[in-house]
Amino acid sequence: MSKINLTICMGSSCFARGNNDNLELLEKYIEENNLQDKIELAGARCSNQCSDGPHIFINEKKYDNIDFEKIKQLISEHLKNN
Numbered sequence: 001m002s003k004i005n006l007t008i009c010m011g012s013s014c015f016a017r018g019n020n021d022n023l024e025l026l027e028k029y030i031e032e033n034n035l036q037d038k039i040e041l042a043g044a045r046c047s048n049q050c051s052d053g054p055h056i057f058i059n060e061k062k063y064d065n066i067d068f069e070k071i072k073q074l075i076s077e078h079l080k081n082n
Helices: 012-032 068-081
Strands: 002-009 039-044 056-057 061-063
Touching: 002 012, 002 068, 012 039, 012 068, 056 068
Parallel strands: 002 039
Antiparallel strands: 002 056, 056 061
16 A cells, blocks of 8 residues: 655645644644554645645645545545555
């Protein structure tokens, strides 16, 4: 099984729009569910599409207006498909 590459936008707009909370919750979620071997978490600079933020990328596909519940749903879908 290949790892899920999850990149969270750390630009100031995305961070202020929710990625600050998403990052904290995501780090806890990965640890609590022992997903360190299945998810590679990284940060990225601004993607210059601030009006659609906050953004994350999963395996290089961009997801807009993301919240933590949506992130958990996307992780679950990707884990099932791997």
